[in-house]
Amino acid sequence: MSPREHRELRAIMFTDIADFTRITAGSERRAVELLDQQRTLIKPLVEEFGGNWLKELGDGVLLSFHSTIDALECAVEIQKQVQDVKQLDLRIAIHQGDIVILENDDIIGDDVNITSRMVPFSAVGGIAVSEKVTRDMSSHPEFEARFLVEPQLKGVKKIVRIYSVVSNGLPQPSKKDFDAKYEKKNPLIRPVTYIAGIVLLLGYFGYTFYFRGEGGAEVKTVLKDDKSIAVLPFMNMSGDTKDEYFSDGITEEILNRLSKVEAFRIISRTSAFSFKDKMTEMEARQIADLLSVNYIVEGSVRKWQNNVRINTSLIRAYDDKSMWSGSYERNLENIFTIQDEIASAIAEQLKVQFGEIKGNISTVTTANSSALNNYLLGRNLWNKKGKQDLIKAIDYFNLALKDDPGYAQPYIGLAESYIEMNNIAEHINKGSDDDDFFPRAETNARRALELAPEYGEAYTVLAKVAEQYRKDPEQAEDYYQKAIRYNPNYSISYLWYGTLLWKQGRTDAAFEKLEKAGDLDPLSATINARIGRFYYTVNKDYVTAYEYYTKAFEIEPDFIYGFENLFYIDLLERQLMWNKAEGLLLRTYEADSAGYGALVGLTRYYLNMGNRQQAIKYYNKFYSTYFPNYIALNTKIDSLGLCEIYQLDGDINFHLNKDYGKALDLYFKSLELIEEVQDPMQLVNIYYCIHALKSEEKINEFVEEILYDMYGDIPNEIKFAILGMDAGYSDDETKVAGFIKMLDSEHSQNYKNYALAFIFTSLEETEYAVESLEFTNEYKLVKDLKLLTNPIFDPIREDSEFIRLIKKTKLKKMDSS
Structure with missing residues (x-):
């Protein structure tokens, strides 16, 4: 290119x-x-x-x-x-x-x-x-x-x-x-002479069926040697919505048993349960198509007194044919036997279809109905993932263990709850006074393994502890591999393992694991966002990244977690969707009003929009939250934080207050803290401040410093921009022509067009300045150049061509009163 x-x-x-x-x-x-x-x-x-x-x-x-x-x-x-x-x-x-x-x-x-x-x-x-x-x-x-x-x-x-x-x-x-000339999707209808050949091909490769969905839309389900299953939420037939946790829990337990068979591809709970309120409106084959599976398990649960009745069926998706159905009525003490029987019956049917299937479906459980009930109540709350929900879930898991200390599942419920609590403490409630979540998670995971040595989810927790708490990536990788061996359908294992590989720079292997997580849980907001981040940071493929992030936020509109929302905000801004970006920034701030990313993001957003009042509001909150700690700790990372504070304050004074003396002091303060210039554009701002203050001596001194690389290895285009602007303001056309010629010979495009625009603006040559910026996409005009507020462009701001350029960015200057 x-x-x-x-x-x-x-x-x-x-x-x-x-x-x-x-x-x-x-x-x-x-x-x-x-x-x-x-x-x-x-x-x-x-x-x-x-x-x-x-x-x-x-x-x-x-x-x-x-x-x-x-x-x-x-x-x-x-x-x-x-x-x-x-x-x-x-x-x-x-x-x-x-x-x-x-x-x-x-x-x-x-x-x-x-x-x-x-x-x-x-x-x-x-x-x-x-x-x-x-x-x-x-x-x-x-x-x-x-x-x-x-x-x-x-x-x-x-x-x-x-x-x-x-x-x-x-x-x-x-x-x-x-x-249109397109390859039409036709049913498998052919003249009789082709039938024998088709049958052979179908037997060897698998086959494709097409049917008409609602509204005449074509829906495709591909049946191959892919033993893919979605276990949909069993309907609660008890007549009491309070028993919903029980029917959901039974569904999840059957799903977990099937997940242990490596030959199966079992869709994760998050994606399967996303259809919980839509099952009466959709056919099984439509859901199967959306989840890319070939089989659906559905059923119902009725619980009364100490008894339970479960009806369930295995459906082949393309023709809605019931491959098997069963009805079970037992007392609650035998509930786990029923779950094993259902999972085994499903596996047996697929064995008839595909041949021998290896895997241990049976799970170590409890015969205590009270322990079971408390565990299912805890798991129901755990799936909601809120802080208070997790606290209550922990209480129920402990009650289950009080009823039956030898019951393995509540231990893993506790371990996973503490992992989630740690996530909340890290990303949302940073002021938490409880910092031993990882040790608690580890203790409970090890206890689960003592009772059930092949418990894959327990190894997933141990891997997370080894990676993040004990800083032992080799041990973590070993645990992730064991987790996948014992439960090859647990999407979180692939998600976390992929993230570990990514951190180690093993990006091909990382993507393979992340992609597998997406296959198992296609409707997980977390997994879609993580894959989106991979495309954003590793592949620099902002189009695909945007698609994954958009899907994540469509699945979960209030998805405010870690830095994922900040990546999505940037992708929205790349598409000039400024209002949507602002809305997400504000939601991020509501979720964590002391968050570094939210405060810096909002400050810069309103700075770009020319809203002085709002920019200063969020900057002041950022300053009061972080400045005292940065000063007190005095580490390298805190120096970078102080640098950010001074740069932001400098930008506010440069772009909004037009206080060039104060901006200059703040810019130089930020430069004193770091070994090299973080943003070379800041040097252009510094030059303009000195020019605006009309200090000939300081101008000459700064230009000389630029010439002799006193600010480190900065791009040539930035040097030529400053030197060219200085020549332009001095009406030295010969020097200007020389610097423009030098810029034309530069191969790098990072700052070249900016530099030309700066130089032509210093000459008030609007046509050429705008022409130079036409090569820059609108996102960079806003983020890099701050076109709406940058005082360097004030001499040409009222020109119709410059106004047209502003219009292309979709920016609307806000009331800055």
């Missing part, structure tokens, strides 16, 4: 003139007229909505936008404008994806091809959009869409779900009108 080529997430639009070939057949003049009309009418609209007119492809046009909502608004306006133009009937498709922007501003990438293949699914005069676009539409009630089809588009490997925009008075397509 050449220096000026780069990747970005863009909304991609294709337009196409319906029946163009027929209309213009034999009339080249009519073809030219129609294309001229299209160009004249559409191009100004594209510019108005901040889009890029990339190229014309026959009668079609390829466009890109920085936001899907801009693309949608533009598309609606285009369809309105062309209504009165004879024979200019357009189909429009919009998709969002990762594209490569070439030096000539052309774009390439798989998502460009996808968009072009979507066009024929649009009604004439309508708009077809992909599922990615509908996600952004969800927060804009003025737009509505309905699902159309999920075709296998020609030349496209991935499946694309296509929708039609139904709002804004747009026409809708009829499926019989689709003229």
